[in-house]
Amino acid sequence: MILAIAPSPSLDVTYVVEELVEGGHVRPLEVHRVAGGKAINAARAARALGAEVRVVAPLGGTSGAFIAEELAHAGIALHAVPTGPTRTCVSVFARVDGTMTEIYEQAPPIADAWAGMLTAIGAELATAGPVHVLLSGSVPPTGAPDPLGDVARLVAQAGARWAVDTHGEALRRAMELAPEIVKVNKAEAAEALGADGDARALALALHERTRGVAIVTDGPAGVVAVDGEHAIRALLPGVRGGFPVGSGDTMLGTLVASLDAGEPLEGALAVATAAATANALVPGAAVYREDDLRRLRALVELSPA
Template structure:
């Protein structure tokens, strides 16, 4: 089982247009709306790969109700904490002419102290009844104290759960000392956490982060693949196929596939393959975390882990 805390849920809207440029007026050729935010995208990907997933999330207004309805329809058990702020909307615009993607992401909706306490209670309740991984994914609202992420890692540890973290900024840096069992971040986020240049050797960066957490560290690097370090050593995952036009949510899908495999008892190598398969399959279709299981498995079979 996988339990996920989603502090920054959103309504994700993807517009497909023939072309896009600043100052123009455009008629979309396709519109896709889904429950989103990094954590819910990861949850949907894990469900696609057969995992039992529950999410606790702050939701507000009609947009929050949409997220709840869509998540449940996708097979996610979502425990809402109803909040005063409306759930945000994030927009992606995909231009067929240029092949480029333009992204407009609202900041995570503010969470009050009372709402944060109720989120802790919701997570505590799920952790008490569900074995397996606990994951915290996505940006942390500015209204949450910097140490809030570390406190959530410690909450899961108090129940004996392994913890996966995929976040960024000061809350992530503060959470490293709470020693999550799995840290999955991209190359830029890893560099930011250590205060180094993104061009630094990815394995060396992962080793430095592992020295802080004591757990497995996975650094993703877009189409270049991923780098992982655990107690067994270094692992490199690569795929040489054609990448799709819709990468929004591929990092989230990577986390969902990674956790689904680890939760099912997969080795790190097998889990890196499935994670890469989910990420690449996600980019084939518009809408984050909405790929086909068959595509993810077919790509995973071609991923080389060395």
Template sequence: MIIALALSASLDVTYEVDVLHLGDITRPAAVTKVAGGKALNVARAASALGAEVHAVAALGGATGDWVASMLADDGVTSTVVPLRRVTRTCIAIVEAAGSATSTDVYEPATPLDRDEWQAYASATEQTVAAAVSRGATPWVALSGSIPRGVPLDELAALLERLCAGGARIAVDGSGEGLRATIGAADLVKVNRREASELLGVAVGTAAEACRALRERFRVDAVVTDGVAGSSALIGGVEGSAPAPGTFGRFPAGSGDAFLGGLLAAFDRGASPLEALTAAAETGERNAMVPGQGRLVPLG
């Protein structure tokens, strides 16, 4: 089972346009909206691969209600922690065929008040305890930015309690949030730039980054590196996967889909190399269709 901690959920909107006219009106040819934020993208991708997934989502206002409804339509069950503030909206603008990049406008994560954070932490502990009581060893995925109002020391302590209670912790983050939580993680998934920032030294390859993260933090690591592919060091086993052979038009959310594919593979008992290969394929499938965390059908 996978439990996604969606502290920074959003309504994710993809606009497909012929050309983005800066300083003028641009009318999209197509619009796709999904229950987003990195954690919910992870949840949707893992669910699409057949994993049992549950999200603990901090959501507020009419936008939050809409996100919860769309998440249910995706087949992902959730525990919603209500917020007083309205859930944010994030936009990806994708220009005509031939482009493999998007212009992204992401609002800051919706802040949590003190009582909202406490309610979120309590709901998370209850959700994980219920999964463990049923005999599961859930993967708990913390992915994305950490909102204002979430004390980093308390978040790290929460992850440590979840781990002590029988969960495995996967962290995909950056900056202060990553530094605060990596000590509680069983697995960290970052890109090479984020690894270098965390380590305080430039690392030349994803494989080197995995070894350095293992040495410094005693954590299993998966590091992506764009066109150079990705590497992993998990349970003492090293592996690598090449970059996609085809780069799709919709790259937003591919890293989240990668993590969803990785955890779904681990959840079904895949080896580290099998899981890394599955993760790379899932990220590639995400980039082929609009909507973060959505996957183009196989075949």
């Protein structure tokens, strides 16, 4: 079972237009709305792979109600904690040149909801049995001095395993808390480590800091995973999509779901790489077609990093 902690949920809207002209007027050709924010995206991707998934999230307003409805429709159990209106994030894809423009609201503070979040997380962990905890996205102001430490203590008390995908100060703090998995992109890893290097060097450095599985993505150059025994590169050459929003979240969700199902790291990394690419082929974050996933999984190249 996977418990996704979503401190910064959002209603994600993707507009597909023919051409986006600055200062102009345009009507979208397609509109896609999904429950979003990185952790919820990852949860949806994991559920699509067949995992049992539960979400703890602060939600409010009409956007929060939409997210709750969407998660229920996807078969994802939700423990919602009341807060102010949930944000909206907009992506605009222009067909004429294949560009994506993203307009993301800042995640609002959740100081009014943090105590309730911790209570909900503790309750879910107490009843779930063996579980992977997934914490993804930015951590907005909570009013607590050490919110990640709060979560880490609950995870440790429950004997659960946890995976993290965040950035900046939250990532630096997470590295001190021994997560089982850290999944970040190359720029996020370099910033947190205060070091340059390729994806392999950064993954090795992350592993040395956390002693867990360190995964660093590098766009078309693939992804590197390092654990105590292996350094593996996964690459899917020659396949690009126009809708990359949510691909990193899809990778995390499907990776954790595969590991939760008993897959070895190599197999989980291959599935996650295929799913992340499949996400980029269709509009909507952490949305992919099963046929694309099966087709692309056969094309993933694994090699020692």
